[in-house]
Amino acid sequence: MTTIHFASGASLAAALPDLRTHLSSPRTRSAIAVQQAILQAAREYLTGEGFTELLTPIMGPVTDPGARGSKQVDIDYYGHRYKLMTSAILYKQASLLSFGKIFCIAPNVRLEPLETANTSRHLTEFHQLDVEIAGASREDAMEVAQGVVTHAVHRALDKAADHLDELGRSRDALAVWLDDPFVRITHRETVRRLHELGHAQDPETEIDWAGERLLSEGEKRPFFVTDYPKGSRGFYDRESAIEPGTLSNFDLIAPEGYGELGSGSEREFDYRRMVARMRETGENPAKYGWYLELVRGGIPSSSGFGIGVQRLTRYVAGLDAVWQTSMFPKLPGVVSA
Amino acid sequence: MSTLRADGFPETEIRLRAREGAAAAFPQGTDYGAALFGGGAAQRASADPLGLARLVPPVFMPQRLEKLVDLGREPLYSDVELATDIGGLRSPLPVYLSALGSTRAASAEVGEAASRQAGQLGLPMVLGENVVAHGGYGRTDGAPERSMLRRLRVYSEMLPEGLGGVAVQQSTEDADAEVWNLVYSDPSALHLLESGRLAFELKVGQGAKPGLGGMTLVDPSTAARLHQHYPLEPVHGTGGFLRSSSPGTYTEEILRQQIRLMRNNFPRAQVWVKLPPARDVAAAVALAWQAGADAVTVDGAEGGTGWAPNAFLNHVGLPLGECLLRIGRGGGALLASGRMWEGARCVKALALGCRAVGLGRAALLAADEDRADGLKRFVQCLALEMRLLISALGRYAPRDLKSEDVWLPHNLWSPAAPIGAAGEAERLP
Numbered sequence: 222m223t224t225i226h227f228a229s230g231a232s233l234a235a236a237l238p239d240l241r242t243h244l245s246s247p248r249t250r251s252a253i254a255v256q257q258a259i260l261q262a263a264r265e266y267l268t269g270e271g272f273t274e275l276l277t278p279i280m281g282p283v284t285d286p287g288a289r290g291s292k293q294v295d296i297d298y299y300g301h302r303y304k305l306m307t308s309a310i311l312y313k314q315a316s317l318l319s320f321g322k323i324f325c326i327a328p329n330v331r332l333e334p335l336e337t338a339n340t341s342r343h344l345t346e347f348h349q350l351d352v353e354i355a356g357a358s359r360e361d362a363m364e365v366a367q368g369v370v371t372h373a374v375h376r377a378l379d380k381a382a383d384h385l386d387e388l389g390r391s392r393d394a395l396a397v398w399l400d401d402p403f404v405r406i407t408h409r410e411t412v413r414r415l416h417e418l419g420h421a422q423d424p425e426t427e428i429d430w431a432g433e434r435l436l437s438e439g440e441k442r443p444f445f446v447t448d449y450p451k452g453s454r455g456f457y458d459r460e461s462a463i464e465p466g467t468l469s470n471f472d473l474i475a476p477e478g479y480g481e482l483g484s485g486s487e488r489e490f491d492y493r494r495m496v497a498r499m500r501e502t503g504e505n506p507a508k509y510g511w512y513l514e515l516v517r518g519g520i521p522s523s524s525g526f527g528i529g530v531q532r533l534t535r536y537v538a539g540l541d542a543v544w545q546t547s548m549f550p551k552l553p554g555v556v557s558a
Numbered sequence: 559m560s561t562l563r564a565d566g567f568p569e570t571e572i573r574l575r576a577r578e579g580a581a582a583a584f585p586q587g588t589d590y591g592a593a594l595f596g597g598g599a600a601q602r603a604s605a606d607p608l609g610l611a612r613l614v615p616p617v618f619m620p621q622r623l624e625k626l627v628d629l630g631r632e633p634l635y636s637d638v639e640l641a642t643d644i645g646g647l648r649s650p651l652p653v654y655l656s657a658l659g660s661t662r663a664a665s666a667e668v669g670e671a672a673s674r675q676a677g678q679l680g681l682p683m684v685l686g687e688n689v690v691a692h693g694g695y696g697r698t699d700g701a702p703e704r705s706m707l708r709r710l711r712v713y714s715e716m717l718p719e720g721l722g723g724v725a726v727q728q729s730t731e732d733a734d735a736e737v738w739n740l741v742y743s744d745p746s747a748l749h750l751l752e753s754g755r756l757a758f759e760l761k762v763g764q765g766a767k768p769g770l771g772g773m774t775l776v777d778p779s780t781a782a783r784l785h786q787h788y789p790l791e792p793v794h795g796t797g798g799f800l801r802s803s804s805p806g807t808y809t810e811e812i813l814r815q816q817i818r819l820m821r822n823n824f825p826r827a828q829v830w831v832k833l834p835p836a837r838d839v840a841a842a843v844a845l846a847w848q849a850g851a852d853a854v855t856v857d858g859a860e861g862g863t864g865w866a867p868n869a870f871l872n873h874v875g876l877p878l879g880e881c882l883l884r885i886g887r888g889g890g891a892l893l894a895s896g897r898m899w900e901g902a903r904c905v906k907a908l909a910l911g912c913r914a915v916g917l918g919r920a921a922l923l924a925a926d927e928d929r930a931d932g933l934k935r936f937v938q939c940l941a942l943e944m945r946l947l948i949s950a951l952g953r954y955a956p957r958d959l960k961s962e963d964v965w966l967p968h969n970l971w972s973p974a975a976p977i978g979a980a981g982e983a984e985r986l987p
Contacts, residue, residue, distance in 0.1 A: 290823045292739035301786070302734075334743045336751075336826070425850070426822040452818025500807055501815035503760075505733045507804075554745060 237550065240558050244548065251384035252546045255377055256534040260326065262376035263350055266369050272352070273320045277309040277327045283508050285310045286455055289427065292332035305330040308527055310457055311512050313353040314488060317521045321355040326530065338553040340430050341542040342480055342532055346551045349483075350533075353525035359469045359487040362524035363445055366473055366485060367403050370443060370533065375399060377537045390539030394477065398442030403473070405445040411436065427453045428472075433480045440476035447471045456498035458486040473528065475536040482533050485526025492517045562668060562926045564919050572899055572920050572936065576927030579935035580942045583901070606858070606897075607879030607966055611906050614965040619952030635949035640941060642956055644914040645853025645891045646828035647682040647723035647755055651941050652908060652956045656857075656895045656916035657686030657727055657759075670712050672925035675933035677713040680721030684759060684830075684916070685709055690735045695744075706737070710746055723755030725830050729772060730806030732761075734787065742824055756827045757852070758820055762808060762842070763834030765857025765896055766866040768875040771803035773866065810845055817849035828852040835875040835896075840884040847890035855916065856881045858896020879910070887911035887961055901943025909951075909959040 243249055264274065282301065284293060285308040294305040306312075309327045316323050330346050337343035352365060374395050377385065385392055406414075408428070415422040415432045422432045428446065436446075448467045451460060458468040470486030489495045495516055499506045506513060534546040544550035549558045563569065575582040625633040640651035647654075655676040658669050676683045685706060694705045706726075713724060724747075728737045738758045741747045750756040764770055781790050781799040793800040813831075820829045831846040832855040833839055839856060846854045858878025876884075878896045885892060887910065894907045895916030904915045917937075924936035948956065951963045 290739055290742040292736055292743045332739075332743050335745065335748055423821065423825075425818055426825065429825060450818070452815045453822045497809075497812070500809075500812045502819055503728075503730075503733050503816045505730050505804075505806075508734055553743070 237544065237552060237555060237557055240549075243550075247387060248540075248545060249548065251381075251387045252534060252538050252540060253548065254384040255381045255388075255538040256530065256546060258377045258379075258381040259373040259534055259537060260530065261380075262373040263324075263326070263369050265376075266372040267324045267352065267365075270322070270365070270368075272322045272324045275316055275320075275323050275325045277306070277312045277316075277325045277351075279306050279328060280304065281306070281312075282510070283311065283512065284308070285457075286502065286504055287331060290334045294330050294332060307331045308349060309351045310455075310525075310527070311509075313351055313525060314457070314490070314520055314523060315512065315515050317353060317355045317523055318515070321521070322353075324350065324352045326350050333553040335554045337430075338555065342535070343553060344531060344543055344547060344551055345553055347532075347543075347547070348530040349527040350530055351525070351527045352485075353488075353523050355521040355523050357487075357524040359447075359471060359485070359524050362485045362487070362526050363403075363405070363471055366471075366483065366526050366528065367443075370473070370482070370528070371399060373533065374537055385538065388538050388540065390537070394441070394539075395537065398476075401442060403443050403445055404440075405447055405471075407448045408446055408450060408467075409448065411446050425450050425452060430480075433474065434478055437474055437476055437480045438478040440474070443473060443475050443482070445471045445473055451501070454484075454486070456495060456502045456504060457488050459489045460494075460498070471526075473526070475532070477536075479532070479536040481529075482536065483526055483528030485524065487524045488522070490516065490520050490522050562923065564923055567897075567919055567923075568899060569923055572923040573927045575936045575939045576924040576932035577935070579938045581939075583939050583943045583946075606877035607883060608877070608903055608906050608910075609879070610967060611879065612965045613902060613905060613909070613947055613951060613963060615950045615963075616952060621954065621958060622952040625954045633949065633954060635945045637954055638945040638948045639955050640944060642914055643891075644682050644893065645725070645757060645830050647725070647757060648680075648721050649682050649914065650680050650721060651937070651944065652912075652914040653898075653904070653937065653940065654682040654725075654893070654914055654916050655684065655921050656918035657684040658918065658922060667929065668922055668926050669709070671929040672921045672933055673709050673713040674715065675925060675931070676921070677715060677717045677722065679934060679937055680718045681937070682723045682725065682757075683713055684725045684727060686727050690732065690737050690740070695740055706741070707744075707746055710750075714750065720753075723757060723828075724750055725757035725759045725828070727759045727761045727832065729761040729803060731771065731788070731803040738820075738824060738827075742827065751826055754826075754828075757830050758824055758827050759830035759832050759855070760816060760820060761832045762813065763805065763832070763836065763857075764866075765834055765875075766860060767870040768834035768836050769805060770867075770870065771805040773803070774801050775799065776801045810841075813842065813845055814849045817846060817851055821850050830855060830893075832857060835878060835881050837876060839876065839881045840886070843885050843892065844889065851890065853891040853893055853913070855893040855895060856885070857916075858894065860896035860918075878907070882907060882910040882912065885911060899940075901940055901947050904940065905944055905947040905951075905956075905959065906964050908956045909963040910961055913956075 280303050282303055284304040284306050287307045293307055296303045306329055308329050309325055326348055329349050332345055333343050354361060378392055378395060411428060412422050412424045418435055420432050420435055449470050451466050451468055454468055454470060458470040461467045461469050472484050473482045475482050489498055496506050531543050531546040535543045544552060551557055622633055642649050642652040644654055689706045695707055726737060726741050747756055775798045784801055788801045790799040790801050829851050830853045831851045833842050835858055843854045878894060891913040892911055893914050894912045895918055898904055898915045898917055899920035907915050921933055924932040953959050
């Protein structure tokens, strides 16, 4: 355990070991082996379903505005302010002008609030398995998300069983749900359950970290939370036409207390509605020049999702913290390799 | 004394208070018995209902009786308890330091002196939009004088435990700089965040120029640095450029969702919203409270440190008092700023429904008068004056004030029903 002291007098406890110890640890080797099985399975599944793998940019004049207070990384690009990608969302939507079904496994950087250093599931640098499907509904995207996760767990059990055993991961805990569809519950129902459990969840916001852990701990199989309220997500999550004020989106939550694996939605693609949504999320449309120009000219309707590779690895491998799945982990506020 | 000026503002009186503290609440001692008092001030008041209003103590004071019973002796002005919760931040009196802007008048030494003294007093402080855009954040470049980080540090150095806090503004243009994300994830602000003393203020509009975005005059070298981010116009030849921000577009849904997103993204920070003196201010205030804002500030159509066109200063925006009358009492935490410098205007605003008032130019002038203690003496005087006025009304805490404590010429009462009046029998005549 390392305690980081800031100039302001504040301090932060973080559990990063010495780098040599971490790199030569059998635990790290097994975690990466499980991750390799997951990545191979994801590519196998998605290419089998007709998806094209793309290499998306890692910097640009604008990126996913994100949520929950994480800061983007600015870089000086020949005197212009560029951003490192916080997610591939804008490029994924644009890429549908070339291909109808795409995926990428791309690095993301988000300077998360310091309080997330101790959630066991935040890294400031991580990879995301990003999928986007033209003309698809949210339900279509959820089917693909379930398919890819299920296939990945199958492959991990087949190909990395020794490593799961080495890590002490119960294979039965994974195998138990492989033939079942993921349960879906709405955000409203989730809030109701949390209130019943005595957790003071704000009904108009994201499920907070503690609430999410509480929900996750009570489940044995992954599940979807759908229909988040407007005001809790980025401008690209489409507002429901049937239920205004609700977004046609979802989170995929791992069981056993591991928490959120990823998020997805039906996307906004209508120019006028998108500009209004940008303002509703506090964004200045001026900086989204290239993107809005494409949207104005027309982009396909779509649905898609992003799953955190390290989070999925942590869940499958049954690890205490997500940093254990990264060779060179970066925790919020902590200086490391 | 520096060359800082505030034409048309009671600069002399403010500087006097900054030098003399509580003594400045009274006429010069040398005039006692030799001069008649009472003229002047009323004639100088503007068309603002707050200027024309009078505080009107009653003969019968049931709350004074309550206090008498409580104390077991006749209450005095010194028994008025001024400590107030201001949008989740605790203050020793119903006063906070308004955003001082990014212009030269508010920067460097004077702005820093005001920030330091506000911190020493435990007054909540608003850090203005554009500070990051103009002065930088200061994290990787040693916190230069005008940076956000320097302001934060200077304010926090001697901040008493449990008092004060910082509200960081962000406007539409600032969204590019992600000021809130930056502060929320910064180690320097962690102690404020963890002690519940960090607020974020959504700046919906400008007090001195409702309908426009922020404006400052910048020199050619600054203009060269900013040209990528802002429209610049050489209104003063090539020597001075007008730098304008876009005001940002709001509808009811946009404001509602922006507030909800603030709550979603920054669950540990207080949410403040700053509104211009717009004709639909009452509806906007009600919406902001309903969407979950911890405080809503109405900035009167007054001057500031920024640059406002004369046409706006003279002809645009509701007077602050009219805003307060339209909003009414009884809603959430309402804050007001605009020409606040002496106790009577502040107490009138409190009686009309405000939780607290913001010091802007007055704080700058006071800090300019004496960089070490000017604002502290000024606030000492203001606190005394507020205690005198509130006790004269038979009240012993700002929250006990009511609109019946204020008299206005009848033609100035707003015909509109105040929106915040639910549950309180204070419909204005």
